[in-house]
Amino acid sequence: MEAETFISEKLKQLSNVDVEPPQRLEERLEIYQEANAIALTAEQITAIKGALSHSVYMISGGPGTGKTTIIKGIIAAFKDMFEADDIVLIAPTGKAAKRIEEATGFKAATFHRFLKIRQDMFTPPEKVTQKVIIIDEISMVDTVLFFTLLKALKDVRLIIVGDDAQLPSVSPGQVFKDLLKTDLNRTNLTTIHRQAAGSKIIQLAQMIRLNTVDLSAFQMPSDLVLKPLAESDFYDRLSRMLQYYLDEGYALHDISVIIPVYAGKIGIDEVNQFIQKQFNPAPFKTLKNRSFKRGDKVHQLVNDYDHDVMNGDQGIITEIASDHLTVDFDEKTVAYDSGKLDELRLAYAMSVHKSQGSGYPVVILPVFKAFRHMLTQPLIYTALTRAIDACVITGDLSLFEAAATIHHPERTTLLSEKMQATPKTLSPYDFLD
Numbered sequence: 267m268e269a270e271t272f273i274s275e276k277l278k279q280l281s282n283v284d285v286e287p288p289q290r291l292e293e294r295l296e297i298y299q300e301a302n303a304i305a306l307t308a309e310q311i312t313a314i315k316g317a318l319s320h321s322v323y324m325i326s327g328g329p330g331t332g333k334t335t336i337i338k339g340i341i342a343a344f345k346d347m348f349e350a351d352d353i354v355l356i357a358p359t360g361k362a363a364k365r366i367e368e369a370t371g372f373k374a375a376t377f378h379r380f381l382k383i384r385q386d387m388f389t390p391p392e393k394v395t396q397k398v399i400i401i402d403e404i405s406m407v408d409t410v411l412f413f414t415l416l417k418a419l420k421d422v423r424l425i426i427v428g429d430d431a432q433l434p435s436v437s438p439g440q441v442f443k444d445l446l447k448t449d450l451n452r453t454n455l456t457t458i459h460r461q462a463a464g465s466k467i468i469q470l471a472q473m474i475r476l477n478t479v480d481l482s483a484f485q486m487p488s489d490l491v492l493k494p495l496a497e498s499d500f501y502d503r504l505s506r507m508l509q510y511y512l513d514e515g516y517a518l519h520d521i522s523v524i525i526p527v528y529a530g531k532i533g534i535d536e537v538n539q540f541i542q543k544q545f546n547p548a549p550f551k552t553l554k555n556r557s558f559k560r561g562d563k564v565h566q567l568v569n570d571y572d573h574d575v576m577n578g579d580q581g582i583i584t585e586i587a588s589d590h591l592t593v594d595f596d597e598k599t600v601a602y603d604s605g606k607l608d609e610l611r612l613a614y615a616m617s618v619h620k621s622q623g624s625g626y627p628v629v630i631l632p633v634f635k636a637f638r639h640m641l642t643q644p645l646i647y648t649a650l651t652r653a654i655d656a657c658v659i660t661g662d663l664s665l666f667e668a669a670a671t672i673h674h675p676e677r678t679t680l681l682s683e684k685m686q687a688t689p690k691t692l693s694p695y696d697f698l699d
Contacts, residue, residue: 269413273441274684276416280424281322281450288318288343298339306339307332313453314339317425320451326430326442327455329471329651330462333427334369337400340425341372344398352397356380356415358406358435360579362623364596366402374402377411378569378576381418394418403623404428409439409681431475432648434677436619444681466490467650467657474647479670481663489653493660497634500532500661501540504630507658508545511628518545519563519582522626523615524649526640532632538612545614551586554604560586564593565613565620573600578620580613618649629653633661633669641669 288294295314299306306314313336317323327333337355344353355374357363367374377383381394399419401407405428426445434440446452462468466488473479484490495503504523511521523541528534548559558564565580581595590603593610602610613620629652633641646669650657659666 269409270439270679270681270684273409273413273416273681276419277322277424277445277450277685280419280422281320283321283421285319285321285423287315288347291315291318291343294343294346295339298342301342302335302338304335306335307457307459309453309455309457310336310339310459313455314343316451316453318343320423322424322426322450324426324445324450324452325455326428326446326452328429328431328468328475330458330465330468331455332459333402333429333455334366335459337366337402337427338370338372340400341370348397353400354380354394354396354398355400355402357402357623358411359403359623360576360595362403362406365623365625376576377407377415378571379574381414383414383571393420394422396422398423398425400425400427402427405430405432405442406435406623407441408435408437409441409679410437411435412439412441429651431471431644432651433619433622433644438677439681440677440679441681443676444679445685447682448685450685467653471647471651474643474650474670477643477671479667481659481667489656491656491658492663493658494663495632495660497532497636497661500632500634503660504537504540504632505544507630507660508541511656512545516628518561518614520627521614521630522621522624522628522652523630523632524618524621524652525615525632526618526637526645528617530636532634532636534615534617537615541614542612551591553586553589553591554607556607558583558586558591560584563613564610565616566595567609567611570600570606570609574598575600578623580624618645621652622648624652625654626652627655629657631657631659633659633663633666635662635665638665641665642672642674643670644673646670 310332313325317340355372356377357366360376363374363376399422404426428442430442430446466484467490470490481492484492523537525534546559546561548561550557550559560583562583566575566577569576575595579595581593583591584594585592590601592599592601631649
């Protein structure tokens with residue numbers, strides 16, 4: 267594949283450039299820790315030093331291993347070397363960009379917004395002039411998107427950060443998994459830092475990564491709630507769950523029900539309609555035979571380059587008029603006439619892929635036999651790790667445990683092979699049975 271060949275050659279070229287690490291690096295790390303009242307782990311220090319000392323560097327790890335703290339430390343050090351405008355922080359989706367921007371205090375953008383990508387991603391934008399590119403949530407990045415970014419880079423330091431246990435990109439490729447099989451410089455984070463050590467969500471995520479899930483270890487009330495439930499009782503229990511968290515002070519848009527399938531009695535579409543009807547008190551208004559309510563949580567289904575709203579961006583309906591409705595997407599407001607309504611879907615419940623890159627204060631994760639064909643370790647891991655304050659796993663808990671051991675075959679790609687420093691040489695023994 268042309269894109270994989272180019273990625274391989276470009277990364278080799280970039281990684282062969284020698285760079286000078288910042289002067290007084292140890293002192294800078296001390297200042298960073300004091301300014302943020304933190305104590306970096308040995309792994310975090312290794313990751314920051316590695317990112318500052320190599321032209322291409324990868325950082326992988328699960329939740330609680332301090333990836334955000336590392337990104338903040340890297341940015342702080344680079345800001346002493348370059349102008350702030352020479353440093354770029356990017357993520358695959360609007361939600362992911364907003365999340366890392368809020369966590370680091372440094373302006374972040376999506377790939378599409380940074381590169382001003384239109385429909386044809388094989389036509390590269392103008393060359394990027396910045397000196398440092400930091401990519402967060404790299405596991406979501408597909409081959410063509412990564413190719414497009416690299417086509418725009420010339421002399422740059424590239425830092426790639428992600429969670430290797432998450433689902434791969436929706437579109438073709440598994441860029442992060444492939445790059446982790448190469449000899450590119452990296453730090454693999456395994457230590458849960460002190461602030462996250464008490465989270466049962468993070469403990470379960472670590473169990474999933476290690477194929478050692480045992481839900482009996484989570485009996486005490488915590489940020490992880492386990493609710494065995496018959497499928498026939500789901501909607502009654504869902505109502506009570508939602509009301510409980512609303513009574514605790516959460517807004518309806520703070521709560522996300524994450525489901526693997528769209529169709530069926532407990533599919534995304536039915537659950538969305540149920541929550542809209544039961545928990546949004548605004549009256550229904552119909553546009554082009556579709557019913558919406560003011561205050562509905564929705565997400566965008568396609569890239570809208572004219573309005574700079576990308577597939578997966580989430581917003582709230584703020585107005586419904588006779589011929590259009592208006593959605594607030596955090597930093598912008600977009601009007602949808604009747605011809606564009608198919609670009610929106612209710613987002614009280616959503617798929618695991620649509621939730622990836624986002625974080626929600628409360629996640630409700632139903633697991634039933636109707637979903638069995640979809641359940642794998644990367645899928646349940648990705649769904650679980652969307653939760654910030656609380657996660658409720660409900661349904662067939664034994665099925666959740668079983669899913670934690672299921673891996674579908676990896677995608678067929680050639681990137682890791684193309685990245686090998688020396689191609690494989692054949693010998694006569696390769697032709698023997």
